[in-house]
Amino acid sequence: MAELWINYIWPVVWIVIQILMFLVPILIGVAYLTYAERKIISAMQMRIGPNVVGWFGLLQPFADALKLLTKETVLPTGASPVVFFLAPMITFSLAMLAWAVIPVNPGWVISDLNVGVLYLFAISSLGVYGVVMAGWASNSRYAFLGAMRSAAQMVSYEVSIGFIMITVLITAGTLNLSALVEAQSEPLFGVLPGWYFIPHLPMFIVFFISVLAETNRHPFDLPEAESELVAGFMTEYSSMSFALFFLGEYANMIMMSGMVSILFLGGWLPPYDATPWNLIPGVIWFAAKIAFCLFVFIWVRATFPRYRYDQLMRLGWKVFLPLSLIWLALTAGFLVYFDKVPA
Amino acid sequence: MIAATLAFYLFSALAIVGALNVIFQRNPVHSVLWLIFTFFNAAGLFVLLGAEFVAMILVIVYVGAVAVLFLFVVMMLDINITMVREGFLKYLPVGLLVGGILLAELITVFAGWVMSDSADVLRAAPAPDPSDIGNTEALGLILYTDYIYVFQAAGIILLVAMIGSIVLTHRTRAGVRKQVIGEQNARRPSDTLEVVKVESGKGLQ
Numbered sequence: 001m002a003e004l005w006i007n008y009i010w011p012v013v014w015i016v017i018q019i020l021m022f023l024v025p026i027l028i029g030v031a032y033l034t035y036a037e038r039k040i041i042s043a044m045q046m047r048i049g050p051n052v053v054g055w056f057g058l059l060q061p062f063a064d065a066l067k068l069l070t071k072e073t074v075l076p077t078g079a080s081p082v083v084f085f086l087a088p089m090i091t092f093s094l095a096m097l098a099w100a101v102i103p104v105n106p107g108w109v110i111s112d113l114n115v116g117v118l119y120l121f122a123i124s125s126l127g128v129y130g131v132v133m134a135g136w137a138s139n140s141r142y143a144f145l146g147a148m149r150s151a152a153q154m155v156s157y158e159v160s161i162g163f164i165m166i167t168v169l170i171t172a173g174t175l176n177l178s179a180l181v182e183a184q185s186e187p188l189f190g191v192l193p194g195w196y197f198i199p200h201l202p203m204f205i206v207f208f209i210s211v212l213a214e215t216n217r218h219p220f221d222l223p224e225a226e227s228e229l230v231a232g233f234m235t236e237y238s239s240m241s242f243a244l245f246f247l248g249e250y251a252n253m254i255m256m257s258g259m260v261s262i263l264f265l266g267g268w269l270p271p272y273d274a275t276p277w278n279l280i281p282g283v284i285w286f287a288a289k290i291a292f293c294l295f296v297f298i299w300v301r302a303t304f305p306r307y308r309y310d311q312l313m314r315l316g317w318k319v320f321l322p323l324s325l326i327w328l329a330l331t332a333g334f335l336v337y338f339d340k341v342p343a
Numbered sequence: 344m345i346a347a348t349l350a351f352y353l354f355s356a357l358a359i360v361g362a363l364n365v366i367f368q369r370n371p372v373h374s375v376l377w378l379i380f381t382f383f384n385a386a387g388l389f390v391l392l393g394a395e396f397v398a399m400i401l402v403i404v405y406v407g408a409v410a411v412l413f414l415f416v417v418m419m420l421d422i423n424i425t426m427v428r429e430g431f432l433k434y435l436p437v438g439l440l441v442g443g444i445l446l447a448e449l450i451t452v453f454a455g456w457v458m459s460d461s462a463d464v465l466r467a468a469p470a471p472d473p474s475d476i477g478n479t480e481a482l483g484l485i486l487y488t489d490y491i492y493v494f495q496a497a498g499i500i501l502l503v504a505m506i507g508s509i510v511l512t513h514r515t516r517a518g519v520r521k522q523v524i525g526e527q528n529a530r531r532p533s534d535t536l537e538v539v540k541v542e543s544g545k546g547l548q
Contacts, residue, residue, distance in 0.1 A: 121403055
């Protein structure tokens with residue numbers, strides 16, 4: 001009995017505890033991301049933003065959640081019930097699943113996979129299913145058009161995301177996310193931080209823009225463009241199923257920001273391994289980098305007009321794809337010529 | 344060990360259930376969704392084998408790209424299920440014939456399958472210990488050294504197939520006004536605007 005406990009039950013319990021330690025902060029983060037988005041955009045537009053519920057409106061996200069929960073769940077006529085309710089669940093769980101491999105501090109990771117980068121890429125490429133299934137199952141024109149747009153958009157931008165990931169991988173020489181972060185600890189020319197966004201600056205920008213497209217955020221939010229498609233694939237959703245989509249989308253933003261931080265901004269590493277910087281724990285650094293990426297997400301939303309669909313496709317296929325391919329070839333050539341290929 | 348065995352039977356049972364559902368679902372979109380479910384279980388089986396790289400590639404390529412296109416096409420096609428049903432009896436003999444031939448082939452292949460005499464020698468040949476080399480690295484070492492020509496040939500076949508399908512389906516339509524962004528960006532105010540001071544009471548000629 002004791003052996004069973006040590007070998008089987010305790011590991012499972014421990015993993016569940018670890019998962020909760022990741023998910024609870026993320027869900028609270030999602031709640032306050034919606035609040036931050038409203039506050040930041042209102043500041044940029046010289047409004048006040050939510051300020052009634054709680055101090056400075058801090059309880060607003062919970063009030064919104066309660067409001068959503070008390071609404072009626074509507075199933076449209078002719079909708080496919082199973083797929084209709086499966087879609088928001090898929091979107092939500094995929095955004096949560098990715099956190100299994102994201103290291104927030106040395107050794108602080110649920111599963112230190114050897115193929116962590118591939119796992120992240122796989123999870124982010126599955127995100128399209130939630131959208132497509134929702135659009136199809138709703139049995140509505142607007143939802144279907146939104147889903148079709150989204151499928152094409154996400155598949156297109158995934159290609160350049162993949163190539164940029166390969167560029168980063170050959171620089172670091174590993175597929176393991178913890179090792180990838182450690183590979184960025186070596187200072188560049190002895191003075192600059194070794195984070196990959198400095199040597200790969202163009203790819204950092206292209207990657208961030210592709211992430212905007214991948215998460216269906218402004219200025220690439222065509223799948224839910226309200227001026228033409230009501231709310232795109234989410235048109236027919238209400239109450240809890242809508243809340244799951246909403247949570248999933250924002251959790252996805254946090255997850256993608258985490259990915260940007262790990263690939264380009266050095267994960268938990270401080271900019272310099274010197275006294276004032278390395279007193280701050282790695283988790284705080286990682287959270288700060290994620291917060292910075294999220295701020296840029298919101299900043300972009302407040303600043304740029306929406307892309308037209310053909311311009312979106314042109315940018316993905318004719319600009320980003322060749323650019324990332326050229327950069328990949330350049331990086332590989334550089335590494336081989338100067339004999340810097342990581343062992 | 345027990346957990347791995349249980350997981351194996353779980354994944355394989357679910358894979359079979361998924362595969363059967365691909366065939367028996369009435370709605371083609373549901374079939375594709377079940378196909379995706381089957382892919383996932385196959386990926387799970389690869390993970391159990393310790394081939395995590397292949398598992399991830401299966402999810403990325405088949406689930407993340409190929410099945411998305413399947414779903415995309417099936418949703419757009421709007422297949423009329425009653426029409427498909429009508430042809431069932433007409434096409435039944437052909438289907439049975441193809442199925443029968445495939446079954447006979449499989450039986451001959453599996454009945455005549457013997458282990459090669461050199462299999463033991465190959466197994467005994469010096470190979471790196473699986474525990475000290477990751478399977479991503481191992482695959483890379485084999486693929487880009489021993490099988491480089493086969494690998495490149497596969498790449499060229501895919502390239503030719505891609506170019507072929509583009510050539511076959513591409514059509515140039517007349518009268519399409521395309522946006523040339525470079526031209527638009529190169530435009531200067533002086534190309535299109537002229538600022539003229541007009542004397543009052545005279546107007547422009």
